[in-house]
Amino acid sequence: MTKVTVSKARIFEEEYPYISRFVQEQGKIEVGYAEGHPPFFVVAYDEGGTIFEGKEEYNSMDKAFADLENGIKEFMEKNGL
Numbered sequence: 387m388t389k390v391t392v393s394k395a396r397i398f399e400e401e402y403p404y405i406s407r408f409v410q411e412q413g414k415i416e417v418g419y420a421e422g423h424p425p426f427f428v429v430a431y432d433e434g435g436t437i438f439e440g441k442e443e444y445n446s447m448d449k450a451f452a453d454l455e456n457g458i459k460e461f462m463e464k465n466g467l
Contacts, residue, residue, distance in 0.1 A: 401451075402451055402454075402455045403455075404455050404458040404459040404462060405430075405451065405454055405455050405458055407462075408430065408432075408458045408462070412432050412433075412467070413430060413431050413432035413433070413437065414430070414431055415428065415429065415430045415431075415454065416428070416429045416430075416431075417450065417454075425442045426439040426440050426441065426442060427440055427441060427442065427443060427444055427450055428440035428444075428450050428451070428453065428454040430454060430457065430458050430461070437457075437458070437461045438454065438457030438458055438460075438461060440453045440454055440457065441453065
């Protein structure tokens, strides 16, 4: 029996297509807390500035990334990207 492995990058791209496209084509994300920065756990930026700021806290990483995915999706759809 042959064991098939799936690239974790591919799984991430399938689960979070807007995050994946955003960071590959136009911006960056930050995850976690940094001293001296606003208290948002997830943030997305492009060259024009901040396009999404998440909540201060999440119950799980899944919820944080789902919120980030939705925020980036809304931004991209609103701006025809």
